[in-house]
């Protein structure tokens with residue numbers, strides 16, 4: 001196949017390329033030393049050892065990786081990054097003995113962010129969300145899932161999803177509808193009516209407007225019961241949407257089992273998942289999305305049972321959960337460090353968790369590895385070895401990030 005050198009870019013002189021492509025070398029991490037990647041437009045054309053570089057790519061414009069580590073762009077598959085206001089006071093109140101649940105009962109928590117988001121102008125919400133995406137990109141994250149859920153009325157939920165569409169950022173945004181985040185106060189005595197509103201009004205409008213093709217539910221005491229969650233997710237599936245669940249975060253409700261029953265893309269959190277739930281997830285191929293930053297930031301010590309999940313055969317993804325209440329960070333590489341220290345995950349499990357498995361948790365098959373035909377999203381790290389990223393906790397940074405074939409220099413605000 002002939003390619004036009006003017007449109008082809010060659011990333012050469014890569015010390016180690018972690019392709020995460022199981023087809024490479026029969027090794028799931030697909031490590032290729034002294035390698036190169038050729039890209040054209042948004043797509044990857046070729047990856048392999050530099051010495052086998054096909055002739056037609058030799059004249060291409062080159063980006064010199066200077067012997068560094070190259071990996072797929074990181075994928076954060078669980079965030080709530082579009083919101084107004086701050087909940088810094090709650091972070092400190094918890095250190096004085098309050099809990100997430102007691103703060104919510106007093107009118108704080110999600111309800112407080114809903115009010116602040118309502119009050120904020122579109123411009124303010126877009127500006128703060130863009131800054132968060134800039135920070136994500138500066139950590140090598142090239143795809144970011146973002147949930148609604150700080151609206152809780154048809155109008156406000158649709159507003160959030162429409163704003164997400166307007167973000168236009170080099171980090172690719174994948175919107176998820178989370179109208180069932182909590183039952184708003186006005187409906188506390190008529191919960192069924194809110195569930196009906198989500199099923200019969202919000203979901204059809206989200207679907208009609210093509211604002212999201214994924215529906216999430218917070219299945220938890222104080223949020224939605226298993227039966228309510230099942231009703232909402234079933235309505236979403238009837239519209240052809242994919243589903244996922246905030247499952248067993250603060251208590252064991254049986255949400256992991258529900259995720260398997262619903263053929264969900266993922267069950268997220270899982271700190272209190274039962275053994276039966278874990279087995280059901282493994283059998284149903286449900287990805288377990290673990291959010292160690294939320295455990296850390298809530299001041300808790302109960303991390304999700306990552307080893308149990310992995311040993312049972314569940315594919316595990318790791319995410320920041322970026323949100324104002326339980327995890328105010330965009331630092332996905334830091335979550336990789338927590339995955340090593342607190343979740344006892346191996347290096348290979350950790351890299352899979354922020355690339356291929358995170359793509360699966362979003363139902364995306366066009367990214368997550370460095371392979372011919374996939375999106376040209378990858379990171380040239382300021383590191384030479386895959387171990388250095390989790391090892392350099394809180395401080396691992398890319399030297400260059402390429403998203404959809406475009407080069408962005410760190411810091412992210414220099415993106416072209």
Ligand code: NIG
Pocket residue numbers: 080109110113218246249294321323324325326
């Ligand atoms: O993933 N658990 C529910 N949702 C978020 C928290 C949202 C908030 O407190 O604002 C989470 O932890």
Ligand code: FE
Pocket residue numbers: 078079080246321323
């Ligand atoms: Fe969440």
